Amino acid sequence: MNKEAFDALFEDRVARRLASLGFAPKGKTLVFFDGCQTLALFRLGGRMSAPGSISHILCFRHSILRDRSEKVPTGFTKEIFDYPYKLRPLEDGGSELIYRPQNLSYHYERLHWEGASEDAVLQKLDRITSNIEDHFLPWAMTLPLTQVRSEIEQHGENAWCERMWIEDYAEHLSLNGS
Template sequence: MEKGQFDDAFETGVAGPLRDVGFKPRGKSLAFKDASITIALIRLGGRLASPGCISHVICFRHSFLRDRSESVPAAAPAEPFDYPFKFIPSEAPPSRYRPQNLRYPYDVVEWSHMGEQELSRWTAALAATITDRLCLGHVQ
């Protein structure tokens, strides 16, 4: 699979459905923020990125709490370090909270070897994990 095909499938299967329920794009990441919660699907780059793969983490915070700069952020923070709760998208949400600001878990999905149907199932599952299992009625 080519990168353009993956980007189109991600847009259709994940970004579009999340935007429909109130998520806003932040570069390659997506975030939802209201008065009480902030949820973000953050795409990781740098040393965590590999050709033909996507690395990402789902982050959660209460919107009214201060961040690392000791202020309440006006917009959803872009860095995972500003979120106390981090989840592996394929396993979210965990049954217990474990604080991990350094060496936090993240998913790596090798999309370059996926077929269209497998990619479609993966994007649908990721969107459902975020909207159905994490948002708990906060979005829409």
């Protein structure tokens, strides 16, 4: 399989299906942003890329959180480290969708398409899309702010970004009585 064939399959099996759920392309990233939360499927480049494959990571954040510049962005933020949750889209997460600190580096997935059969590539692309449709998006849309704050407090490393996010959740919850 060549790059053009892979890109066409990705467009058909991932981008189009996710567009029907409200995801929009921002460069090579597919972003769901509803004003309250962002779920973004990042396609990674640079040192994370390799010939004949793509590398990707799925990230989630609430819109009340400040970014690394300590400002609340008004829309989609392109920096992966501005997202508390960094997930691998080929894994469905199951009941283990909890905060895991990845503040200095993160685990991503690599999908090799060169030398793979079309059926094998289609199976992986369909699994990514199904996992986002059936697991990640419903989880993100119903994740309580109190739960995220608690998870960061419980599982965090006391990193400056985690302290900032905990403050953001606490402030929002105190202002909104939740």
